[in-house]
Amino acid sequence: MKALLASLAAALTLATTSFASAQSFPERNITIVVPFSAGGPTDTVTRLVAEAMSKDLGQQVLVENVGGAGGTLGAARVADAEADGYTLLLHHIGMATSATLYRKLPFDTLNAFEYIGLVTEVPMTLVARKDLEPTDLKGLIEYAKANKDTVTVANAGIGAASHLCGMLFMSAIETPLVTVPYKGTGPAMTDLLGGQVDIMCDQTTNTTKQIQGGTIKAYAVTAPERLDVLPDVPTGSEAGLKEFDVSIWHGLYAPKGTPSEVVDRLSKSLQAALADQNVIDRFAELGTEPSPAEDATPAALKAKLEGEIDRWKPVIEAAGQYAD
Amino acid sequence: MDLFSNLALGFATAASPWNLLFCLIGVLLGTLIGVLPGIGATATIAMLLPITFQLEPVSSLIMLAGIYYGAQYGGSTTAILINMPGESSSAVTAIDGYQMARKGKAGAALAIAAIGSFFAGTVSTFLVAIFAPPLTSIALQFGAAEYFSLMVVGLVSSIALAHGSIIKALAMVVLGLLLGLVGTDIYSGTPRFTLGIREYADGLNFVAVAVGVFGVAEILRNLESEKTRTAVITKVSGLFPSREELRAIVAPVLRGTAIGSALGILPGGGAILASFASYTVEKRVSQRPEEFGHGAVAGVAGPESANNAGAQTSFIPMLTLGIPANPVMALMIGAMIIQGIVPGPNVATEQPALFWGIIASMWIGNLMLVILNLPLIGLWVKLLTVPYYVLFPIIMAFCSIGVYSVNGNPYDLYAVALFGLLGYGLVKLRCEPAPLLLGFVLGPLLEENLRRAMIISRGDPSVFVTRPISAILLLIAVAVLVVVFLPSVRRKREEVFVEED
Amino acid sequence: MKSLSFDKVNGFAGLLFIILGGFFAVQAYGLDLGTAFRMGPGYFPLVLAVILIGLGLIVLIQATQVSGEALGAVAWRGMLLILPAPIVFGLTVRGLGFVPSLFLTALVASFASTRMTILRALLVAAAVTIFASLVFIEALGLPFRLFGPWLGY
Numbered sequence: 016m017k018a019l020l021a022s023l024a025a026a027l028t029l030a031t032t033s034f035a036s037a038q039s040f041p042e043r044n045i046t047i048v049v050p051f052s053a054g055g056p057t058d059t060v061t062r063l064v065a066e067a068m069s070k071d072l073g074q075q076v077l078v079e080n081v082g083g084a085g086g087t088l089g090a091a092r093v094a095d096a097e098a099d100g101y102t103l104l105l106h107h108i109g110m111a112t113s114a115t116l117y118r119k120l121p122f123d124t125l126n127a128f129e130y131i132g133l134v135t136e137v138p139m140t141l142v143a144r145k146d147l148e149p150t151d152l153k154g155l156i157e158y159a160k161a162n163k164d165t166v167t168v169a170n171a172g173i174g175a176a177s178h179l180c181g182m183l184f185m186s187a188i189e190t191p192l193v194t195v196p197y198k199g200t201g202p203a204m205t206d207l208l209g210g211q212v213d214i215m216c217d218q219t220t221n222t223t224k225q226i227q228g229g230t231i232k233a234y235a236v237t238a239p240e241r242l243d244v245l246p247d248v249p250t251g252s253e254a255g256l257k258e259f260d261v262s263i264w265h266g267l268y269a270p271k272g273t274p275s276e277v278v279d280r281l282s283k284s285l286q287a288a289l290a291d292q293n294v295i296d297r298f299a300e301l302g303t304e305p306s307p308a309e310d311a312t313p314a315a316l317k318a319k320l321e322g323e324i325d326r327w328k329p330v331i332e333a334a335g336q337y338a339d
Numbered sequence: 340m341d342l343f344s345n346l347a348l349g350f351a352t353a354a355s356p357w358n359l360l361f362c363l364i365g366v367l368l369g370t371l372i373g374v375l376p377g378i379g380a381t382a383t384i385a386m387l388l389p390i391t392f393q394l395e396p397v398s399s400l401i402m403l404a405g406i407y408y409g410a411q412y413g414g415s416t417t418a419i420l421i422n423m424p425g426e427s428s429s430a431v432t433a434i435d436g437y438q439m440a441r442k443g444k445a446g447a448a449l450a451i452a453a454i455g456s457f458f459a460g461t462v463s464t465f466l467v468a469i470f471a472p473p474l475t476s477i478a479l480q481f482g483a484a485e486y487f488s489l490m491v492v493g494l495v496s497s498i499a500l501a502h503g504s505i506i507k508a509l510a511m512v513v514l515g516l517l518l519g520l521v522g523t524d525i526y527s528g529t530p531r532f533t534l535g536i537r538e539y540a541d542g543l544n545f546v547a548v549a550v551g552v553f554g555v556a557e558i559l560r561n562l563e564s565e566k567t568r569t570a571v572i573t574k575v576s577g578l579f580p581s582r583e584e585l586r587a588i589v590a591p592v593l594r595g596t597a598i599g600s601a602l603g604i605l606p607g608g609g610a611i612l613a614s615f616a617s618y619t620v621e622k623r624v625s626q627r628p629e630e631f632g633h634g635a636v637a638g639v640a641g642p643e644s645a646n647n648a649g650a651q652t653s654f655i656p657m658l659t660l661g662i663p664a665n666p667v668m669a670l671m672i673g674a675m676i677i678q679g680i681v682p683g684p685n686v687a688t689e690q691p692a693l694f695w696g697i698i699a700s701m702w703i704g705n706l707m708l709v710i711l712n713l714p715l716i717g718l719w720v721k722l723l724t725v726p727y728y729v730l731f732p733i734i735m736a737f738c739s740i741g742v743y744s745v746n747g748n749p750y751d752l753y754a755v756a757l758f759g760l761l762g763y764g765l766v767k768l769r770c771e772p773a774p775l776l777l778g779f780v781l782g783p784l785l786e787e788n789l790r791r792a793m794i795i796s797r798g799d800p801s802v803f804v805t806r807p808i809s810a811i812l813l814l815i816a817v818a819v820l821v822v823v824f825l826p827s828v829r830r831k832r833e834e835v836f837v838e839e840d
Numbered sequence: 841m842k843s844l845s846f847d848k849v850n851g852f853a854g855l856l857f858i859i860l861g862g863f864f865a866v867q868a869y870g871l872d873l874g875t876a877f878r879m880g881p882g883y884f885p886l887v888l889a890v891i892l893i894g895l896g897l898i899v900l901i902q903a904t905q906v907s908g909e910a911l912g913a914v915a916w917r918g919m920l921l922i923l924p925a926p927i928v929f930g931l932t933v934r935g936l937g938f939v940p941s942l943f944l945t946a947l948v949a950s951f952a953s954t955r956m957t958i959l960r961a962l963l964v965a966a967a968v969t970i971f972a973s974l975v976f977i978e979a980l981g982l983p984f985r986l987f988g989p990w991l992g993y
Binding site for chain 2 (some may be wrong): 849850853854856857860861864867868871872876877878879880881882884885888889891892895896898899902909911912913914915917918919921923924925926927929930931933934942945946947949950952953955956960961964965968969972975976980981982
């Protein structure tokens with residue numbers, strides 16, 4: 016009984032102080048909702064950032080996984096949450112693409128959130144089974160055009176990074192190939208390793224170690240410059256493929272109506288977290304780097320989201336595939 | 340062959356006092372959380388994951404692996420004691436384990452599960468150590484056609500799960516397959532059978548379905564005869580298995596270990612078949628198949644060994660390829676990345692201490708589990724003397740937490756209620772839930788691989804017979820069918836059926 | 841064929857399979873079927889649903905030929921109170937918070953038994969709530985709020 020009384024008392028004091036000014040934010044644990052299940056790349060990014068943010072804010076930053084429906088369930092949860100800065104959302108590029116992929120979203124992507132800042136932009140790699148004939152990207156494009164009925168492109172399901180990148184590759188080379196969807200990156204990568212499918216385009220977080228280990232072949236990275244972790248892999252434009260520059264960017268959001276002082280505090284905290292050496296080191300091992308301080312701002316994230324919605328709308332509509 | 344130096348390195352790493360301590364903590368925590376009803380290995384690991392982040396990479400992974408075995412063991416305990424499986428693997432243990440418990444042999448059932456698991460764990464740890472790389476290359480031969488044929492074998496064997504009418508068991512499998520297809524079709528993005536509810540877009544949650552059709556249905560069954568029946572479980576007789584029982588489990592444990600080790604290697608979901616497959620085999624080779632479903636020791640020993648062996652060997656694709664074979668392995672990979680180790684084909688050469696340390700700790704963890712749990716059996720069995728009317732509100736509370744903690748989705752809780760109702764209805768109509776669960780896990784794999792194989796072959800169905808592994812698997816399926824419908828076997832089954840009426 | 845009796849258990853089982861099969865068949869038929877070599881989302885489920893209906897018919901026919909066990913007592917009170925328990929938790933965990941929601945869940949479930957008195961039920965529910973709050977929230981740090989916004993927190 017004592018424990019119950021004690022926790023009741025603690026809760027009461029918590030309640031009375033929560034009306035205090037935003038100056039003293041944060042006064043209790045903050046929860047970042049990840050709209051995917053635990054263990055995936057977005058979850059990993061979030062946990063690393065959350066830990067660093069805890070240090071800066073002096074309060075525990077917890078991670079809650081609300082997976083399902085391509086990330087839209089978790090986003091909807093945060094859109095409906097109280098706008099007090101204690102419930103945040105860390106979502107990737109899917110925030111922009113779901114606006115087109117889902118025709119019936121329960122929230123208005125552009126008007127349901129306050130922006131805190133960009134977290135990281137993970138480049139993609141165009142990879143293939145290790146015994147595929149072509150030796151460079153040019154050869155691959157020719158090969159794909161000549162064998163478009165038999166070349167298979169794996170992806171991790173509708174709306175996944177690999178699905179978006181695959182669509183972009185096919186639209187860049189103006190050749191539809193045979194798409195083979197999987198449930199998640201794991202099984203797709205397994206079949207690529209086993210040579211059951213031909214090519215895939217996925218985040219460096221999933222492919223770097225395999226490329227370094229020589230179990231798959233890399234044709235291009237989708238970044239403007241070559242990556243430190245994969246110095247031998249050319250960029251798309253180097254090899255003559257324009258408009259094949261894509262990254263899986265992650266952003267941190269709060270529900271619409273969160274006080275601007277709170278958003279600023281969170282944005283500062285995000286910048287501090289992204290400058291944390293542990294975060295930088297871990298991100299580097301994943302083949303990515305934290306967004307620079309000037310991008311970890313509300314304005315930069317807003318511009319990114321708006322630009323990306325416009326960019327992907329025609330690509331998705333041309334493919335004619337929707338997720339609902 | 341520097342296997343011995345590698346193993347020595349592994350044991351030196353795993354047996355450092357700190358790592359031993361973390362292994363122990365992991366095993367203990369895993370068991371304690373996993374033994375709460377409705378909370379299986381995946382939920383337990385997701386809950387305990389954050390507390391491993393503060394540790395050294397090797398220690399944290401050793402602890403995490405310990406949590407995994409512990410949780411799995413704890414899950415089997417609740418399956419046996421209160422018919423509440425938290426994972427697909429322990430659903431099979433529930434069939435005969437719970438019947439043993441009802442006959443007062445809960446202690447024996449738990450001990451058999453522990454011993455079987457330990458043996459299987461030991462053997463498969465060494466399999467991992469010796470054969471990891473070559474086995475991986477075999478596993479990669481499995482494409483969509485092979486997985487489809489493997490699932491067909493699983494499906495055909497499911498008939499053995501039934502101990503009543505074959506037709507009804509088949510209907511339950513088909514119903515399970517259909518329920519497994521609920522959710523978004525990955526090939527077209529079309530939502531299927533979701534009734535427009537977005538929360539079911541990723542399908543029905545396995546834990547919700549399992550807790551509903553097994554656990555909740557069982558609670559309701561016990562409540563219906565409250566006035567006439569005083570205790571659910573008759574007197575507990577002896578905590579440990581008798582000498583005859585121990586002798587009887589030797590062969591099932593060996594077979595279960597072999598089946599589990601083989602299926603666990605396949606990254607595309609072979610491990611979920613392990614316990615079902617072992618149960619089928621045991622029932623088929625048994626002198627007294629009529630005992631299955633009524634508390635057969637082989638029905639506990641075989642599947643539990645297979646399950647643990649499969650759990651162990653499912654580390655192979657993760658350690659050698661960096662590929663998760665199941666949601667638990669996906670969590671492990673997430674944990675490794677946070678620790679700064681990105682799993683991939685080079686882990687064994689780049690981080691030998693970590694790689695071999697984890698393998699060695701698997702065995703140590705299993706040893707700790709058996710030492711820890713044999714004395715605990717007495718405690719678990721005591722729990723059964725708690726009056727049922729006190730026990731079931733507690734069960735309902737914990738399964739609500741367990742189901743909700745996986746994805747934070749309230750609709751999963753509504754599914755528990757719905758499947759509780761359906762499960763109870765089916766139990767009343769003498770339909771058994773195990774085949775339904777098997778169908779439920781097989782449904783998506785069966786359809787996905789069938790359609791994928793057809794896409795890759797450009798619509799040519801001959802791939803299923805021209806690819807050798809697939810063809811062999813289909814032959815096995817045919818062989819199983821022939822055995823099932825052989826006159827002698829059928830006569831045996833009918834005798835069983837008559838006996839039941 | 842002793843009499844024209846109708847075995848209720850198998851009869852209802854057959855009907856249930858036919859109804860469920862019918863539901864899936866109708867739903868699947870509304871989806872794109874495709875062809876056997878190029879299956880759409882509706883093909884595989886439609887085939888399964890038809891098989892389920894067929895098996896249901898066989899069970900139904902068998903019901904007119906053999907008679908089995910009786911249906912037995914039905915746990916109406918249990919169904920009325922056990923099944924809503926997880927629903928209560930799902931509806932209130934975010935609004936009321938973990939503590940009151942779990943307490944309610946355990947309390948509702950408690951009354952499914954005729955042997956439960958009000959005092960005992962309150963005690964059991966309180967004990968479960970305290971234990972779970974300590975283990976899951978305090979010790980493991982699960983991201984659930986102890987008390988939710990509906991209570992003004």
